[in-house]
Amino acid sequence: MIWETIRLAVQAIFRNTMRSVLTVLGIVIGVAAVIAMVTVGEGSSSQVTADVEKLGTNILMVMPGGMDQGPGTQSVAKAFKLKDVEAIIDQIGSVDTAAPYAQTSMTAIFGPESTTTQVVGTDNRYLDAVDWPLVMGRQFLSTEETSGRAVCIIGETVRQKLFGNTNPVGETIRLSSLTCEVVGLLEAKGASSFGTDQDDVIGLPIKTFQRRISGNSDVAMMFVSVQDGKSTDRAKTDIEALMRERRRISEGEDDDFTVMDMKQIAAMLSGITNVLTGLLSAVAAVSLLVGGIGIMNIMLVSVTERTREIGIRLAVGAQSGQVLMQFLVEAIVLSVIGGLIGIVLGLMLAIFASNLMAIPFAPNPAVVGGAFLFSAVVGVIFGYFPARRAARLDPIEALRHQ
């Protein structure tokens, strides 16, 4: 009997193609939108986390500016000096190494070619800490680092723009008034999670950067790498204590600098992407709701025709329970078809978008199931309840329904 009912429901669905398609469409769009949005959102979130973790979970970043002022508010807080970097290396046992970091945006020129890029002052320890190998040339020599010679290491994007595919090592480029020799080429890293090109960079020894470009002895930021197996939390506390002492912050005063570990940065970044995912999901949920309203409209519009149909069925001897079962099964079959198409379409959209944005494809079974269930519930409610009202009428009233 149940197979008979399902067969009849499927028959009824195909007999009224237009109504069925319109009903299913609402479910399909709603389910597909939710699944695509949430999947892409979660994919980009896990991409951010992965990117940060690639930098190394044993990395700490030390920035001027208190937590409450927001990290990076250098204008308020005093900048670090190279001596601070050395102090961290010398005085904190669990630290493997530390590197200074300062950057500015400049135009680099080679022959007729020019490009605006990020110029970073640092040293070899930075490249080691973040594990960034060279594909051509060499790192800075220690004499170049100490004397502040005009040499640089360039990223792949800068090489493409200035040199094309030729070997840049040994050439000299111009950064405003500074002429410097290219000694190395960094391995291509690609875009970061926020779409910034990590290879669009020129690295100089920090002393060269301070003397010839920034004109001061400031270090905007320090990268500290903690020895393997040593607690980053412990290292962080030690660095905080050392910096408070060096910056003469008296007891009770807040820090005017911030030490962040990668876990915190990852949490912060994935917090941002979670907000975005939430927003997108809200938009998708609205479209699911609109889909539901669409289903409701189609079902209500067809109620006149269906009420007469119910009257006919009751007149030839159908019990209300049998009529209701038919309508319930019809609504479920429609919702299931719509839900499945929606899932497939949503996942396909998500795969397409993930490829386009170069993020991992991260389907969430809970969201897939939830969207499916919601559409099924909407379909059943709006398919079933008008039918139930009609099936409870006296048959003659259902037959007379205009």
Place this chain on the structure above:
Amino acid sequence: MVDAAPLIEFREVAKIYGKGEAEVRALDGASFKIETGEFVAIMGPSGSGKSTAMNLIGCLDSPTSGEYLFHGVPVASLDREQRALLRRNYLGFVFQGYNLLARASALENVELPLIYKGVGRAERKQRALDALSKVGLKGREHHTPSELSGGQQQRVAIARALIGNPDVILADEPTGNLDTKMSREIMDLLCGLNDNEGMTIIMVTHEEDMAEYAHRLIWMVDGKVERDGKPTGGGGKR
């Protein structure tokens, strides 16, 4: 069933629509008996309650007061689902507006009562084909109602009424939407069922001509039976 009881008996049946000032007494104490094998026409001016009486006989509607006995069983004692079973097993309907499922083929329309009887697919199809050929629609099994003429649609409806082997066919203005020639064909079909198979037929009509096909005429006025006997012309159309 005790065969002493008439097939259908109305005792002072009333049906009142609305309340107070707006009250309409569609049926106002109608009494009659109908025996198995009869061909009864129910006539009367509009508003006389003839269609209401038909809907009550068909258990499509419930009376306000009075008693309706079917095979001696008071229908008021049956619940909704039991009345559905009564319709399914003992009654066949033919309506003025045909009341076919618009998107289903003739065959599927005729099969419909058997689905609810739980008859298997193969048997259902065979019996529906037989019923359709009996009403002269062989070769039109797969047409939908919109592809059939009014007369043909009404034949489909008659086949649907017949297929469950009912005790009585209830025809409410079966020729109301048809021209004279088609009307005559439908009436011949109903008469044939009555003559050859002893099928009980109760028909509501407002056309004197059609009533002449019946054995017996119940004439209703203002919700009451005013005259009950031979048709005016003596049933000479047979």
